[in-house]
Every structure is written in C-alpha cells, then in structure tokens.
Amino acid sequence: MFKKALLALPVAMAVGAAAQAGEWQDPNDVLQNLLQNNPDSAYLHQSEMNIMMMPDNPALWLIDEGEELFYAERGPNNVSLEGCDFGKGPGELEGAYVELPRYFEDTGKVMDFEMRLVHCMKELQGFTSDDPAVARRHGNGSDIMQLTTYIAHQSSGMAWNPPLDHPEEQAMRDAGEVLFFRRGGAMDFNCASCHGDSGKQIRASVLPEMRNGQEWTKAVSWPAHRAGHDNVRSQNHRIRGCVWQMRHAGIKADTPVNTALISFWNDAARGEPAVLPDLKR
Amino acid sequence: MLSNKTVGASLAIVASTALIAGCDGWMGERGGEVDITAMTAEEYAEYLVLETDSYSFEQEAQEGGSARDRMVQDGIQAACSLEGEPDADTAGEVIAMARESYEEPPGGPRLGNWRRGAELARSGYGYRIGHRNDDHGTREPGGNCYACHQMDPAEELYGTLGPSLAGYGATRGTDSSVVNYVHQVVSNPHQYFPCTKMPRFGHNNFLTEEQIAHVMAYLLDPESPVNQ
Numbered sequence: 001m002f003k004k005a006l007l008a009l010p011v012a013m014a015v016g017a018a019a020q021a022g023e024w025q026d027p028n029d030v031l032q033n034l035l036q037n038n039p040d041s042a043y044l045h046q047s048e049m050n051i052m053m054m055p056d057n058p059a060l061w062l063i064d065e066g067e068e069l070f071y072a073e074r075g076p077n078n079v080s081l082e083g084c085d086f087g088k089g090p091g092e093l094e095g096a097y098v099e100l101p102r103y104f105e106d107t108g109k110v111m112d113f114e115m116r117l118v119h120c121m122k123e124l125q126g127f128t129s130d131d132p133a134v135a136r137r138h139g140n141g142s143d144i145m146q147l148t149t150y151i152a153h154q155s156s157g158m159a160w161n162p163p164l165d166h167p168e169e170q171a172m173r174d175a176g177e178v179l180f181f182r183r184g185g186a187m188d189f190n191c192a193s194c195h196g197d198s199g200k201q202i203r204a205s206v207l208p209e210m211r212n213g214q215e216w217t218k219a220v221s222w223p224a225h226r227a228g229h230d231n232v233r234s235q236n237h238r239i240r241g242c243v244w245q246m247r248h249a250g251i252k253a254d255t256p257v258n259t260a261l262i263s264f265w266n267d268a269a270r271g272e273p274a275v276l277p278d279l280k281r
Numbered sequence: 282m283l284s285n286k287t288v289g290a291s292l293a294i295v296a297s298t299a300l301i302a303g304c305d306g307w308m309g310e311r312g313g314e315v316d317i318t319a320m321t322a323e324e325y326a327e328y329l330v331l332e333t334d335s336y337s338f339e340q341e342a343q344e345g346g347s348a349r350d351r352m353v354q355d356g357i358q359a360a361c362s363l364e365g366e367p368d369a370d371t372a373g374e375v376i377a378m379a380r381e382s383y384e385e386p387p388g389g390p391r392l393g394n395w396r397r398g399a400e401l402a403r404s405g406y407g408y409r410i411g412h413r414n415d416d417h418g419t420r421e422p423g424g425n426c427y428a429c430h431q432m433d434p435a436e437e438l439y440g441t442l443g444p445s446l447a448g449y450g451a452t453r454g455t456d457s458s459v460v461n462y463v464h465q466v467v468s469n470p471h472q473y474f475p476c477t478k479m480p481r482f483g484h485n486n487f488l489t490e491e492q493i494a495h496v497m498a499y500l501l502d503p504e505s506p507v508n509q
Contacts (some may be wrong), residue, residue: 070298151422163439166401167317167318168317168318170318171317171318171320171325172321174322174325175322175326175329176326177322177327178322178325178326178362179326179329180322181362181363181364182326182330182354182362183354183358183359183361183362184351184352184353184354184358185342185351185352186342186351186408186480186485186487187408187480187483187485187487188357188358188361188480188481189478190362192364193442193478194442196364196365197377199441200440200441200442201439201441201442202428202429202440202442203427203438203439203440204438207442240411240412243411244409244410244412244413245409245413247351247408247409247410248338248351248352249336249337249338249340249347249348249349249351249352249410250336250340250411250412251335251336251337251411251412252334252335252336252337252432255333255334255335255336256329256335257329257330257335257336258332258335260326260329
C-alpha cells in the first residue's frame with residue numbers, strides 16, 4: 001500500500017539519493033547516510049534490529065490512510081484539508097513539516113504542526129474538540145497520527161528549517177531553549193539532564209545529545225513507529241513521555257509550552273535531514 | 282541567593298505584564314496586546330510555564346500540593362537552570378543553599394536492609410503525574426538508581442548518566458564519616474556536586490529516611506552484592 005504513496009510522488013523526488021537540503025529522500029536512505037557519517041554514534045547505531053527493519057517501517061502503512069483522510073471531504077462542513085495552509089500555501093505539503101513551528105497571520109501566533117492541523121480540522125472542516133477526529137491524538141488508529149505521518153512524509157530528507165524571521169518565532173524558539181534547561185519537578189531534572197552528553201545511557205537506552213545535530217535530527221524525527229509501543233508516535237507524544245518520567249507537571253495538547261519546546265528542538269536540528277517517518281526503540 | 286532575587290524580579294515583571302494584558306488567554310491569541318519581544322527569553326519562558334494554561338496544574342501531586350508546585354522553582358533549581366557546568370560563583374551559592382537546606386535524619390544517618398535497598402534501586406515507580414498517575418497506595422515508589430548508575434556488577438541493565446557505584450562500599454567501609462557523607466549525597470547531593478543531575482532524594486521527600494537507609498545499606502553493607 002505504501003508503495004502507491006511513494007510512486008505517487010514525483011519521480012525526481014524518489015530517485016534523489018544525494019543528501020541535499022530541499023530534496024525529498026526515502027527515510028531509509030536518510031538514516032543510512034546518518035549511520036555512515038557517524039560510525040561512532042552509540043545513539044544512532046543502538047538498535048541493529050530497528051536499522052534492519054527500516055525499509056519495512058510499520059509507520060509507512062499510515063501514509064496511505066493519512067492521504068485518504070487529507071483529501072476526503074469530511075466533518076460538518078464536508079470539505080477536505082486541501083485548504084489548510086501549513087505555511088507554504090493552502091494544500092502545499094512538500095517541505096512544510098520541516099519548516100514548522102512558524103508564525104501564522106490568520107491566528108496571530110506561532111503554531112506547531114499538530115496545533116495547526118487541529119486548527120484546520122476545526123476551522124475548515126468544522127470538527128469540535130470533542131469529536132474523536134480531533135480528540136484522539138495518539139495511536140495508529142487516530143486520524144491525527146495518520147494525517148501527521150502522511151504530511152510529514154512529504155518532507156522526508158529535507159533539512160529542518162523552522163523560520164525565525166518573525167520576532168515571535170525567534171521569541172518562541174528562545175523561550176524553548178530556556179525551557180530545555182529549566183530545572184523543576186520532584187527530581188530536579190531539565191531536558192539536558194538526559195540530553196546534554198553523547199553516548200550516555202538511561203538503563204539500556206542510549207540517549208541523543210541535543211548539541212549533536214546528526215543525533216538530534218533523528219531524535220526529533222517524529223512521527224516514528226515506536227517499537228516498544230507498537231504504535232506511531234508524534235513529537236508531542238515524546239514530550240509527554242519525557243515530562244512524565246521527569247516528574248514535571250503534565251503538558252496539555254495545543255499549548256504554547258509544547259510549541260516553544262518544538263521550536264527549539266527543530267531549530268537544534270537545523271540543516272540536518274529529517275527522517276520521516278522514523279523507526280525508534 | 283543572588284539567583285533567587287533575579288528570578289523573583291523576573292516573576293514580578295511577568296506578573297505585571299500579565300495584568301496589562303488583562304489575563305485574557307495567552308497573549309499570542311489576541312495578538313499584539315503584549316509585546317513578547319520586549320521580554321527576555323527567561324521572562325517569556327517563565328510566563329509560558331506559569332501563565333498560559335499549558336500544564337495540568339490542578340492535578341494533585343503525590344507528595345502533597347499541586348502539579349503547579351512542581352513547576353515553581355526553588356533556589357537550587359533556578360540557579361542550576363544552565364547549560365554545562367556552573368561558574369565558580371554559582372557553584373558556591375548552590376553549595377551554600379544545599380548545606381543550609383540539608384537535614385540529618387533523627388538519630389543520625391544509618392544503614393538499613395540492603396535487600397530492601399536492592400528493590401528500591403531497581404524500581405522506577407513513583408511520583409509520575411499527567412496522562413497517568415502513579416498510585417502510591419498500590420505500589421511503593423522507588424529510587425531508580427539503576428537508571429543512571431551501575432551498582433551490582435552482575436546487573437547488566439544500568440545507565441551511565443552517573444558514575445559507576447560497583448564496589449562502592451568495598452573500598453570505603455562503614456565508618457560514621459562514610460555513612461554521614463553518603464547520606465548527604467543521597468539526600469542533597471549539591472553540597473558536594475553543585476548543579477549535579479542527581480535528584481535530591483531526601484530534600485525533595487522523594488524517598489523516606491527509612492528508604493534512604495535501605496539504599497545506603499545496598500551501597501555500603503559488606504554483604505550487599507554491590508560490594509562482591
């Protein structure tokens with residue numbers, strides 16, 4: 001099924017194997033390049049099984065379903081999501097995912113990907129917060145994760161490049177950096193407690209280092225099939241899991257603390273190619 | 282204490298800015314009511330954490346109080362919110378704050394039962410809140426030492442964020458000076474390692490004094506597998 005989605009992309013994209021910013025690449029090719037360029041990264045090389053499974057990444061199965069959802073006329077307003085502007089113009093998905101979060105004139109604020117998707121599902125299609133289409137944020141069966149995987153896949157291999165031209169984009173990114181180092185909770189942790197050094201392990205898990213761009217691009221490359229959960233997960237789900245383990249307070253969906261953290265995450269991976277979708281332990 | 286004052290001052294600025302905005306949603310929603318770019322990154326981050334309804338602050342925390350209390354920083358958390366190592370001045374302030382807030386257990390530090398300590402060292406349960414809450418009524422919280430440290434050399438699953446503690450007690454013995462020192466480190470490690478990643482297990486009431494005694498026995502007791 002996912003082969004259909006791959007073939008549907010322009011041929012020039014699919015054959016582009018060179019690691020060039022702006023060119024679509026198969027996520028497995030992106031990963032192979034990262035592995036080759038970083039033979040000593042314990043984080044990137046930690047799971048032989050996942051590396052072997054990458055061409056058959058179960059996340060690829062969500063792409064077709066997401067594509068159908070994107071173009072289907074749905075919701076109380078019976079319209080597709082083709083009118084949704086992720087920053088590159090209505091319905092323009094190529095390269096949109098790696099250039100988020102960004103400032104949107106129509107809402108007057110900086111929005112991350114999921115916040116923007118939900119905004120479109122509500123404003124264009126007429127869904128409400130209680131509709132399962134919008135309320136269910138996690139799991140392979142959720143519309144949100146299917147749409148996320150389809151849309152993100154259109155940016156695979158492209159370099160993370162969240163815009164910082166608008167002062168609010170810069171302010172959001174800078175606040176995200178402060179939040180990354182802000183210690184709190186019952187264990188006094190910040191994000192850097194685990195992501196400040198390369199090659200460190202928490203129990204058996206090798207952790208990515210935030211200042212190491214080629215480790216960090218894989219770290220922030222969600223959606224990814226998370227083998228241990230047997231589900232495709234989002235950046236927001238990763239944040240949720242981290243703050244839960246850190247014994248901070250829980251972060252709500254569609255809130256600016258998420259946006260600030262993602263602004264900083266994606267900026268910290270700037271210039272490095274995104275693996276979309278990825279496969280993680 | 283300088284860092285405390287600084288943080289207090291930024292909070293005051295943030296609070297007054299919020300008043301100007303009329304506390305009407307978070308400022309980005311209406312656009313332009315408050316000039317975000319006039320805030321420092323620290324002020325904006327503090328505003329995002331405390332004033333934008335981003336967190337489930339109303340949840341109860343297992344230690345008492347609310348989830349909000351978890352995200353309001355104390356002096357050491359604020360001073361150590363930095364990248365890399367603290368400078369000498371910050372390190373000195375943090376050590377002073379840690380010494381000042383350290384509490385010795387009634388009757389002085391002691392060693393408990395290393396078998397109980399082994400269970401606590403392996404357990405990562407406890408104090409998690411958000412989408413799912415750890416229920417301390419059904420399961421005791423643990424210290425999760427193995428997440429970061431090697432301890433029993435026979436245990437293969439251990440983290441490396443902290444130093445290896447394999448054989449820790451074998452070379453140090455169990456003199457009162459050693460026992461006192463280990464308690465200070467487990468309870469409030471910033472006294473010796475300013476801005477360490479390690480939690481303040483005693484100061485934060487993450488472990489009870491009885492639990493700390495068990496973990497210390499696991500580390501120091503000559504019979505413990507850590508020292509074999």
